[in-house]
Structures are given as C-alpha cells and as structure tokens.
Amino acid sequence: MGKYSxxxxxxxxxxxxxxxxxxxxFSLYIYNLLSVASGLAIxxxxxxxxxxRDQVLVPFSNKYTNLAWIVLAIGAFIIFSTVxxxxxxxRESHVLMFVYAGFCGLMILAELAGGxxxxxxxxEVHKELVLTLNSTIVQxxxxxxxxxxxxxxxxxxxxxxxADSFEDWSSSAWSLQxxxxxxxxxxxxxxxxxxxxxxxxxxxxxxxxxxxxxxxxLVSKHLLLLGTAALLVAVFQICGVSLSLKLGSTIRNLED
Numbered sequence: 203m204g205k206y207s208x209x210x211x212x213x214x215x216x217x218x219x220x221x222x223x224x225x226x227x228f229s230l231y232i233y234n235l236l237s238v239a240s241g242l243a244i245x246x247x248x249x250x251x252x253x254x255r256d257q258v259l260v261p262f263s264n265k266y267t268n269l270a271w272i273v274l275a276i277g278a279f280i281i282f283s284t285v286x287x288x289x290x291x292x293r294e295s296h297v298l299m300f301v302y303a304g305f306c307g308l309m310i311l312a313e314l315a316g317g318x319x320x321x322x323x324x325x326e327v328h329k330e331l332v333l334t335l336n337s338t339i340v341q342x343x344x345x346x347x348x349x350x351x352x353x354x355x356x357x358x359x360x361x362x363x364x365a366d367s368f369e370d371w372s373s374s375a376w377s378l379q380x381x382x383x384x385x386x387x388x389x390x391x392x393x394x395x396x397x398x399x400x401x402x403x404x405x406x407x408x409x410x411x412x413x414x415x416x417x418x419x420l421v422s423k424h425l426l427l428l429g430t431a432a433l434l435v436a437v438f439q440i441c442g443v444s445l446s447l448k449l450g451s452t453i454r455n456l457e458d
Contacts, residue, residue: 328418
C-alpha cells in the first residue's frame with residue numbers, strides 16, 4: 203500500500219523502482235542543478251561578449267549585438283524556469299510539472315533558433331562588417347571624435363588598416379578634405395605608432411590587412427561560441443522535458 207506524501211497528504215507516494223516518485227524527484231532536482239549551471243554559463247558568455255574588451259565590434263554590427271542580448275535573455279529564462287520547476291517538485295503538483303515541461307519546450311525552440319541563427323550569421327558577418335566599417339571610415343573619421351577614437355582603437359588593437367585595405371583611406375573625407383595633413387593613412391595604421399608615422403604607406407611601416415577581415419574572424423569566433431552553447435543546452439533540456447512529463451504523470455496517477 204502506498205504512503206501518503208509529506209508535501210501533499212492527498213497524494214499517495216510510489217515506493218519503489220527507478221520511475222518511483224522519490225527517484226524521479228531526485229533526478230529532476232539534479233537536472234535542475236545542472237540547468238542552473240548551464241543558464242549561468244550562457245549568461246556569463248553573453249555578458250562577456252556584450253561587455254567584452256573588444257567593444258569596437260558594437261558600432262559595426264547591430265545583428266551581432268542583438269543576438270548576444272537574445273541569448274542573454276534565454277539564459278535568464280532558463281534560471282527562472284528552473285526555479286519554477288523546483289517549486290513544482292517540492293509541491294508535488296502535476297500541473298506545475300506540465301507547465302515546467304512547456305517552459306523547457308519553449309526554451310529548446312528558442313535555443314535551437316538562436317544557435318542556428320548564430321551559425322548562419324557567421325557566413326554573412328564579413329560583408330556587413332566591411333560595408334559598415336567602410337562607410338564609417340569614408341564619412342565620419344576625422345569629423346566625429348568618438349568615431350575617430352573607435353577606429354583608431356580598432357586599427358591599433360587588431361593590427362589592421364582600413365575596411366578592406368589601407369587604400370580605403372585615399373577616398374575618405376579625412377583625406378579628401380585635407381584633415382590628414384601629410385599622412386597617407388592614420389597613425390593608428392602604423393606597426394609602430396608615432397606622430398605622423400602614417401606619412402609612409404610602405405608594408406614595412408603600416409598594416410595592409412583590412413580591419414573587416416580581422417573583425418569578421420573575431421565575431422565568427424564569438425558566434426561559434428554562442429551557437430554551440432545554445433545548441434548543447436537545447437539537447438540537454440530534452441532530458442528535462444522527459445523527466446518533468448514523467449514526474450507530472452506519476453504524480454497525477456498517484457492522485458487518482
């Protein structure tokens with residue numbers, strides 16, 4: 203004869219087997235512990251990308267930044283739903299467990315969508331970055347202090363020059379309006395930065411590689427990390443859906 207549950211005196215508790223109520227509850231508690239860890243990992247990765255030291259990425263790729271915020275929201279929702287699931291386990295409520303399973307299902311869909319989007323966008327990021335960066339260099343460099351500082355930081359930090367190549371500077375407002383003085387490229391393009399070092403555009407003096415390639419590589423690595431994390435968590439949460447549905451069914455059967 204079944205025992206009455208401590209948490210819910212109207213529910214008889216199954217007493218044995220790997221699918222018994224105590225075993226299912228324990229398994230789901232362990233799953234939730236791992237789920238919280240995965241949610242915190244996604245939060246950490248997303249926050250690292252959003253506030254990363256390479257913040258020069260932010261002005262040049264809105265999709266990239268938006269995707270990081272979406273994955274951050276997914277991580278926060280994982281933690282929220284896990285707390286909700288723990289409440290359902292503690293109260294031994296089949297309704298809460300089925301709702302929790304629904305939450306897990308929604309998260310799986312969101313993570314699959316986010317992970318696939320991150321992988322797909324990796325192939326498009328180079329073109330977008332080059333176009334945006336080239337527009338910034340041609341129209342704003344030397345005219346807006348913030349843009350000038352960002353581009354200089356980008357070129358110095360990534361050891362690059364221009365969007366596609368150093369030749370982009372010859373068609374920029376910085377050059378055409380005479381802001382450049384005697385320089386052919388900004389001093390931040392130089393391998394050893396010093397005042398008016400950009401007067402010579404010889405490969406021994408400046409970087410020839412465009413910043414679009416370097417930025418695309420950096421963004422691609424970040425997106426690969428985001429996409430992999432989202433897809434791995436989605437696969438892991440299939441276990442959560444199965445366990446919560448099984449526990450909900452077991453509790454409902456014991457209530458009948």
